[in-house]
Amino acid sequence: MRYSGFRVIKEALTGHKGWKPTWRDAEPQPEYDIIIIGGGGHGLATAYYLAKQFGQKRIAVVEKGWIGGGNVGRNTTIIRSNYMLDGNEPFYEFSLKLWEGLEQDFNYNAMVSQRGILNLIHSDPQRDAFVRRGNAMILNGADAEYLSREQLQEELPFLNYDNARFPIKGGLAQRRGGTVRHDAVAWGYARGADQHGVDIIQNCEVKGIRQKNGKAIGVETSRGFIGAKKIGCAVAGNSSRIMGMVNRKLPIESHVLQAFVSEGLKPVLPGVITFGAGHFYVSQSDKGGLVFGGDIDGYNSYAQRGNLPVVEDVCEGGMAIMPMIGRARVLRMWGGVMDMSMDGSPIIDKTDIEGLYFNGGWCYGGFKATPASGWCFAHLLAKDEPHETATAYRFDRFHKGLMIDEKGMGAQPNLH
Numbered sequence: 001m002r003y004s005g006f007r008v009i010k011e012a013l014t015g016h017k018g019w020k021p022t023w024r025d026a027e028p029q030p031e032y033d034i035i036i037i038g039g040g041g042h043g044l045a046t047a048y049y050l051a052k053q054f055g056q057k058r059i060a061v062v063e064k065g066w067i068g069g070g071n072v073g074r075n076t077t078i079i080r081s082n083y084m085l086d087g088n089e090p091f092y093e094f095s096l097k098l099w100e101g102l103e104q105d106f107n108y109n110a111m112v113s114q115r116g117i118l119n120l121i122h123s124d125p126q127r128d129a130f131v132r133r134g135n136a137m138i139l140n141g142a143d144a145e146y147l148s149r150e151q152l153q154e155e156l157p158f159l160n161y162d163n164a165r166f167p168i169k170g171g172l173a174q175r176r177g178g179t180v181r182h183d184a185v186a187w188g189y190a191r192g193a194d195q196h197g198v199d200i201i202q203n204c205e206v207k208g209i210r211q212k213n214g215k216a217i218g219v220e221t222s223r224g225f226i227g228a229k230k231i232g233c234a235v236a237g238n239s240s241r242i243m244g245m246v247n248r249k250l251p252i253e254s255h256v257l258q259a260f261v262s263e264g265l266k267p268v269l270p271g272v273i274t275f276g277a278g279h280f281y282v283s284q285s286d287k288g289g290l291v292f293g294g295d296i297d298g299y300n301s302y303a304q305r306g307n308l309p310v311v312e313d314v315c316e317g318g319m320a321i322m323p324m325i326g327r328a329r330v331l332r333m334w335g336g337v338m339d340m341s342m343d344g345s346p347i348i349d350k351t352d353i354e355g356l357y358f359n360g361g362w363c364y365g366g367f368k369a370t371p372a373s374g375w376c377f378a379h380l381l382a383k384d385e386p387h388e389t390a391t392a393y394r395f396d397r398f399h400k401g402l403m404i405d406e407k408g409m410g411a412q413p414n415l416h
């Protein structure tokens with residue numbers, strides 16, 4: 001079934017009897033050509049592009065819970081490609097371009113909204129650093145715009161420009177950045193993959209990876225063994241657990257990140273705004289809630305919930321740049337498990353076990369990467385070679401010292 005305005009009118013006039021389930025609830029088959037572990041955004045996008053773009057058949061996505069229950073449905077929905085380093089920027093710009101055509105491509109309203117993202121500048125050295133980043137973005141074909149304090153005062157009069165500690169001196173904007181309805185991305189990719197014949201198997205936890213003669217030949221699951229010629233792991237915060245099943249240690253730590261939503265307000269924020277001196281980012285959803293977040297909790301955990309000191313820290317960040325936020329009441333908050341890598345950048349690579357491929361290390365920036373991550377992982381699984389925008393995302397960079405350390409923090413996963 002294709003979705004369209006015509007379809008909505010037709011269904012409205014005929015009692016809404018014609019809508020079909022968005023995807024089939026598939027039963028596991030004994031064997032597939034390719035199994036993707038993890039039905040988050042990255043796993044579903046991989047399956048979708050494997051089938052649609054790379055002509056692969058007999059594909060299954062195996063998800064331990066329900067589609068949209070992981071980070072893909074827990075994030076603060078921000079998309080952007082404002083990276084500086086050559087290893088990152090072409091990949092994230094590729095992703096942003098895919099976002100721009102995604103809804104037409106998979107025929108689903110994911111509410112892609114290029115309302116812009118603004119990084120605030122609070123000191124002269126920070127201005128230098130941000131202008132450098134903007135220039136690097138432009139050189140890589142992305143858009144970036146420096147905004148003076150005066151321009152910002154005109155566009156966003158409610159910001160606290162004269163905060164004694166963190167005065168606002170300007171900003172780096174990417175107008176093509178913005179937000180996307182996060183769980184609709186999971187549903188859209190699930191529907192698109194299903195329409196191309198992919199089996200989406202929910203409530204099916206992978207508990208082991210069976211090997212024969214050093215080759216991965218299938219997954220042991222809560223619903224029995226499922227054979228596969230190739231297995232792709234895309235489980236985000238649970239990456240270390242899955243790779244632990246084959247006794248491999250990853251350059252990744254799992255940490256909690258929280259998100260917050262306020263009560264619904266009249267439109268007040270035109271786009272995404274980030275605090276440049278602390279860690280706070282905020283946008284306003286189409287329902288009116290302010291959607292915001294900040295730092296990770298800072299301790300290793302697989303729990304999808306956070307603790308109160310971070311709530312205080314995040315709210316302080318908000319108060320520093322826009323004191324009006326203190327009048328809004330927080331309605332909901334939750335946590336997700338982040339796969340924080342040693343240099344803050346992801347991994348899309350084969351493992352040393354034949355037939356087993358890995359996608360992870362997205363830290364808390366993997367939502368914006370979903371389309372490109374899916375495309376590049378599908379490329380790797382189908383062709384056994386990396387996509388041109390993901391050549392830097394290999395395991396061996398940690399051996400060779402070729403870090404893609406966007407923040408310059410060093411091997412400190414909790415600080416990336």
Ligand SMILES: Cc1cc2nc3c(=O)[nH]c(=O)nc-3n(C[C@H](O)[C@H](O)[C@H](O)COP(=O)(O)OP(=O)(O)OC[C@H]3O[C@@H](n4cnc5c(N)ncnc54)[C@H](O)[C@@H]3O)c2cc1C
Pocket residue numbers: 037038039040041042043062063064065066068069070071072073074075076077078079204205206207234235236237238242257258259293334335336337338362363364365366367368369
């Ligand atoms: C609070 C928060 C805010 C964020 N904000 C942003 C943002 O604004 N912008 C941005 O770009 N990124 C953001 N992120 C990061 C982004 O959400 C993640 O990097 C990205 O969603 C991870 O990829 P995924 O969608 O595939 O993960 P997930 O949705 O977590 O998918 C992984 C799936 O694997 C499944 N799984 C795990 N173990 C097994 C198993 N043994 N067997 C079968 N299935 C298994 C899980 O159930 C899960 O559904 C944020 C994350 C959080 C938590």
